[in-house]
Amino acid sequence: MGRRWLRSPATPRKSAWLPALSPIKRQAAERGQAGRGAKLCIKVKGRQQRFVALGLEDAPLNFVQVEYFEEDTTTLVCFGPDAVAVDVEDLAAAQRYLDRLVPGLEVLEAAGYNWVDDPYSQSTWPMHYTSDLTESLAELQRPEGLLHLAGSDFANGWGGFIDGAIESGLDAARAVSTSLQAPAAGPELAATPSLPAS
Known part of the structure; x- marks a missing residue:
């Protein structure tokens, strides 16, 4: 297992995380987002x-x-x-x-392509519910142990665009690079996909 995880799907809700994600991350993942276009x-x-x-x-x-x-x-x-x-x-x-x-x-x-029916994305471009950005964004951007979320859904700007994905990916990559300079600390993190049966 690597020292850090970078995760980029729009909806991390279909994975069982060990250790568990913070309550705000779990709530945001369960709620998902409104993009069904x-x-x-x-x-x-x-x-x-x-x-x-x-x-x-x-x-x-x-x-x-x-x-x-x-x-x-x-x-x-x-x-x-x-x-x-x-x-x-x-x-x-x-x-x-x-x-x-x-x-x-x-x-x-x-x-x-019908991204809403896709078992991994379950949505399209980001359409955030009221208060998602003010209540969840900073927490979603914060590393959770060894896990760093990245993707346009977690960007400060240009959500749903490649620009937002690049911004978020660069921010997460910088954070990972910085953290790898320090000795490994904290529990190992594993993600176990639990997708619906087809």
């Missing part, structure tokens, strides 16, 4: 003009923007509030979702 990348025919389209709050996809251009296609990034409402593997459904926001585009390809 969907993200879908859609390639459409033709080189489109740059645009951003917003839909109703309960639409399957309620945010669409141009992301990339190729010679005769355009890739859109799309978001919706509810992963259950978006079938990321159904091309015809992608066409229907897009027709509601930006009629007249021909869908060629669609790609996405």
